[in-house]
Amino acid sequence: MSKQLGEFKVSNDILLDDEALQDRIKKDGYLFFKKLQDPDKLRNLRKDMLEVIGNGGWLEPNTDPIDGIADISKRCTEGDPEYPAVYHEVYKLESVHRAGHWHSVVDTMEKIVGEPVLPQPQKIVRLWFPQFTDHTTPAHQDFVHFQGDYETYTCWTPVGDCPKELGGLALVPGSHKARTVYDHHFSLGAGALTVDEKRRDATWLTTDYEIGDCLIFHSLTLHKALPNVTPNKLRVSLDNRYQAITSPIAEHMLQPHMALLNPITWDQIYANWKTDDLKYYWEKLVTEIVPRDTTYADRGFAEGLDLAKQGDPKAILQMKRAVIRQPESEAGKAAAKVLQEIESNS
Numbered sequence: 137m138s139k140q141l142g143e144f145k146v147s148n149d150i151l152l153d154d155e156a157l158q159d160r161i162k163k164d165g166y167l168f169f170k171k172l173q174d175p176d177k178l179r180n181l182r183k184d185m186l187e188v189i190g191n192g193g194w195l196e197p198n199t200d201p202i203d204g205i206a207d208i209s210k211r212c213t214e215g216d217p218e219y220p221a222v223y224h225e226v227y228k229l230e231s232v233h234r235a236g237h238w239h240s241v242v243d244t245m246e247k248i249v250g251e252p253v254l255p256q257p258q259k260i261v262r263l264w265f266p267q268f269t270d271h272t273t274p275a276h277q278d279f280v281h282f283q284g285d286y287e288t289y290t291c292w293t294p295v296g297d298c299p300k301e302l303g304g305l306a307l308v309p310g311s312h313k314a315r316t317v318y319d320h321h322f323s324l325g326a327g328a329l330t331v332d333e334k335r336r337d338a339t340w341l342t343t344d345y346e347i348g349d350c351l352i353f354h355s356l357t358l359h360k361a362l363p364n365v366t367p368n369k370l371r372v373s374l375d376n377r378y379q380a381i382t383s384p385i386a387e388h389m390l391q392p393h394m395a396l397l398n399p400i401t402w403d404q405i406y407a408n409w410k411t412d413d414l415k416y417y418w419e420k421l422v423t424e425i426v427p428r429d430t431t432y433a434d435r436g437f438a439e440g441l442d443l444a445k446q447g448d449p450k451a452i453l454q455m456k457r458a459v460i461r462q463p464e465s466e467a468g469k470a471a472a473k474v475l476q477e478i479e480s481n482s
């Protein structure tokens with residue numbers, strides 16, 4: 137973790153060469169492009185998103201929403217009970233979902249995959265508060281979360297410039313090559329799972345992203361977010377996934393993001409959309425749906441319970457969240473029991 141961060145290789149020079157793109161991602165596990173996406177479209181998207189975030193009360197009053205100056209007293213993240221009040225409003229924006237279908241990305245994905253691709257229905261937005269670094273997305277492989285087929289590719293796009301201090305994405309080149317899912321363990325950070333310490337001690341690459349830049353990587357490539365250490369700026373980004381239409385997709389990827397934690401339906405999301413073409417667009421496309429494998433998440437949660445019993449403050453915090461969020465669930469009840477034990481022993 138202490139090693140210096142290297143710089144991504146830029147792949148714009150091979151953008152029109154399918155074979156070169158395929159060779160490079162096979163070797164490096166990622167492709168980074170400068171300005172692959174239209175900065176003006178992204179600026180409009182940023183405006184839409186930050187207006188909603190501002191209306192939700194997360195921005196410093198009397199600042200221009202486009203600057204994304206956060207009210208840090210509102211800090212929260214995925215899994216916190218107060219997060220969905222604003223997250224869901226952003227997630228309802230038609231423009232957020234449409235961004236996952238822009239030709240610039242879909243065409244590039246088709247070159248990489250070598251056949252027609254399905255943008256997965258579950259689009260993801262990250263709204264990342266500054267000075268909230270215990271919760272930063274830890275080192276992981278996407279396959280543990282999104283599953284389906286190894287040949288699934290994530291496109292991570294900051295919606296605005298994202299210099300290192302704002303907490304952009306970093307990855308370990310070539311880490312997908314073992315074609316295996318590493319053991320993942322409890323983490324307080326987003327996704328709640330991270331790999332062993334020894335795997336984190338690697339050479340990480342990143343960049344100072346400019347608006348329009350994006351990072352495409354394989355589902356087994358080890359990656360993490362850098363901490364947002366700015367005094368007051370919110371990091372806003374999208375991460376969307378693409379696969380061959382002919383490949384299997386895990387059932388939960390047909391649902392809105394975090395639908396398991398904070399239920400919301402597609403009909404609720406679509407309520408104010410002006411066009412219909414992206415509503416349930418996948419229904420005619422998906423060829424094979426596979427069940428979600430809960431082993432990874434269950435194992436991480438069980439470890440969290442054990443760590444909480446041993447007094448680990450991060451695990452205790454995670455268990456408190458589980459109780460507030462879903463007190464009636466098995467996990468919520470197990471977490472409540474552990475918290476009670478801790479209370480009565482202290």
Ligand SMILES: O=C(O)CCC(=O)C(=O)O
Nearest residue numbers: 262273278290292361375
């Ligand atoms: O943006 C983040 O913090 C996490 C993103 C991520 O893990 C991904 O794009 O797969």
Ligand SMILES: [Fe+2]
Nearest residue numbers: 276277278359
């Ligand atoms: Fe990820």
